[in-house]
Amino acid sequence: MADPILKIEGLEVAVDNTPILKGVDLEVPQGEVHALMGPNGSGKSTLAYALAGHPRYEITGGSVMFGGQDLADMGADERAQAGLFLAMQYPVEVPGVSVMNFLRTAVNATRGEEVPVREFARLFKEKSDLLTFDPSFADRYLNEGFSGGEKKRHEILQMALLEPAFAILDETDSGLDVDALRIVAEGVNAQRGPDLGVLIITHYTRILNYIRPDVVHVMFDGRIARTGGPDLADHLEEKGYVEFGSAETAAAPR
Amino acid sequence: MADAPTWADDARSAATAALDALPALTGAEEQWRFTPPADLDMNGDTPAGVAAGTGTVALPAASGRAARLAFADGTPDPAEILDLPDGVIVSELGAALETHEALVRDRLYSLAGFDDRPGALNGAGWDAGTFVFVPRGVEVTLPIETILTATGATGRVFGRTLVIVEEGAKATVIDRYLSPDLDGVVQASTVVELFVADGGELEHVSYIGWGRGVRHQATIRAAAGKDARVRSVNVTLGGDVVRVEPTVYCRGTGADARALGLYFATGDQHFEHRVVSRHEAPQTYSNLLYKGAIQDTAHTVFFGNLVVPPGAPGTDAYQTNRNLILNEGARADTIPFLEIETAEVKCSHAGAVGRVDDEHLFYLMSRGVPEREAKHLIVYGFFQEVLDEISFDALREELEAAARAKVR
Ligand SMILES: Nc1ncnc2c1ncn2[C@@H]1O[C@H](COP(=O)(O)OP(=O)(O)OP(=O)(O)O)[C@@H](O)[C@H]1O
Ligand SMILES: [Mg+2]
Secondary structure (H helix, E strand, C coil): CCCEEEEEEEEEEEECCEEEEEEEEEEEECCCEEEEECCCCCCHHHHHHHHHCCCCEEEEEEEEEECCEEHHHCCHHHHHHCCEEEECCCCCCCCCCEHHHHHHHHHHHHHCCCCCHHHHHHHHHHHHHHCCCCHHHHHCECCCCCCHHHHHHHHHHHHHHHCCCEEEEECCCCCCCHHHHHHHHHHHHHHCECCEEEEEECCCHHHHHHCCCCEEEEEECCEEEEEECCHHHHHHHHHCCHHHCCHHHHHCCC | CCCCCHHHHHHHHHHHHHHHHCCCCCCCCHHHCCCCHHHHCCCCCCCCCCCCCCCCCCCCCCCCCCEEEEEECCCCCCEEEECCCCCCEEEEHHHHHHHCHHHHCCCCCCCCCCCCHHHHHHHHHCCEEEEEEECCCCECCCCEEEEEECCCCCCEEEEEEEEEECCCCEEEEEEEEECCCCCCCEEEEEEEEEEECCCCEEEEEEEEECCCCEEEEEEEEEEECCCCEEEEEEEECCCCEEEEEEEEEECCCCCEEEEEEEEEECCCCEEEEEEEEEECCCCCEEEEEEEEEECCCCEEEEEEEEEECCCCCCCEEEEEEEEEECCCCCEEEEEEEEEECCCCCEEEEEEEEEECCHHHHHHHHCCCCCHHHHHHHHHHHHHHHHHCCCCCHHHHHHHHHHHHHCCC
């Protein structure tokens, strides 16, 4: 088995002083695709933001090692430069910043070198074609007025351009129509290989039928409550999360 | 100037007399609360001709301009590049006092006279002057540009611009201010008077790109006739202490005035913008939009005022000032004001000082962009709303590049 690209031990995270993650243990060997499922409010996005380095998500205990580096010491930008990518559940709109300018800046920043304009243009065209991302979006402002599905596609376009070592997809599948889901899944599968680890956060097995996970984890009330193979996802789809606790706890963990 | 006509000499004497008669500014005056008048040498204590360290200014290429006048340290000996439609005049103002007396005499000093110290100081001392005249119905597609440079060879520079756009004519005029970083202090005083007759259109861009050491008081006044359109765009990036006072006068029914501005203050720069629209006729429109970013220990002040005297029903007037503070220690004050004495008007004003949105910053940083660069991307994005209003593409791109270059 390859060395884990991501190794989370006893991770505790608080948001605005409210403890949300209460001791998460999770390991993803490089090259594997893991799914993370769990009821609303169980802490999946909190884990994703904490890994990506959002300053509001404070690590209060435990550790996260990313390819041998301790993430706690790194800013969000350094984590991305080290190869971590988060496709966000709710990508924000940044007024006045053009998509093209943003993407170029991001590619240059993660590569640590200025990519020549022509090479970038070629790269952008190649990846937009792959993901059927309308290139006219290049002149629009970042996520401004994008539909829900367009925002998600744009997240995956960024993943394709930045070529991370590890990608977290936080509900990238919600809001995508059937065709878009297939295209996005194909995009992820095209990048799949020994140099990419993936954590797919989702509520649905549909995306997992396109991108078969090696391992499925269930998060419940701020902890990993169960880990299993791909069938665990089907089991959850059928049975829900009642067996992990009361429906009330699932809806609003304390 | 020795060979100026008598009327012009008389005006200069009147300005000098006003300077002697007006009380010295102390800083206790309401309009001078934020910028010490002494910082801008408003009492005229700095002897002219004192060197402030020297450097050279590389003039930007004149391509893409219909005409350009460049004044080094205020010397009225400009290089001219002209490709103008028939009847359009672009001339050094000192010469135009005589050669174009019929056009100049009635207008010069009529929007900005000698009733306050900045006006009197400039009236008494200006040398680098530009005169632009666009006759009835003529359209000048490319911008006409004046560049006033300071190299530090003298302690003071004065600029004066007079623009007349006749009925139905159309032009873009840029006043640009440049210098290298200087060891000493150079005081700059500039006055711009803009006249746009009925149905005319003028976009005026004041681009303040001084280096370190320059302190600048700038007055810009624009009068719009019936159904005329005026855009006063002000970009303030350079200089140690800069105070810009643009006023748009809606003088004819249907006049449409926009005052747009952006400023980016870094280091210990101090910028004050006092922007006013005066509605002196019924059914006029004005819209002031100023956006600024403030970094390091810089300080900016925005004072905006919509003035609607009696007899201007149907006025539609808006003003917005937004500021982005980039770090602890940077400061912005915003004072939006209204003086409305007519019923049946639509007016709104808003001023805001905020920080960079954490979610915006995180999004960019999560793509590997370092914090400082991410903040600057956000700043340029924030400015875009103003830049998008600049109709001349090449000029918009130049200003975008200038804002970017500022912090490289
Ligand atoms: N600032 C905050 N203060 C208190 N609680 C918060 C704060 N931010 C988030 N939470 C709570 O943290 C919990 C976990 O939220 P999170 O977004 O991680 O859930 P999730 O598993 O991603 O849910 P979903 O499936 O709905 O996306 C929720 O109960 C949420 O209300
Ligand atoms: Mg979530």
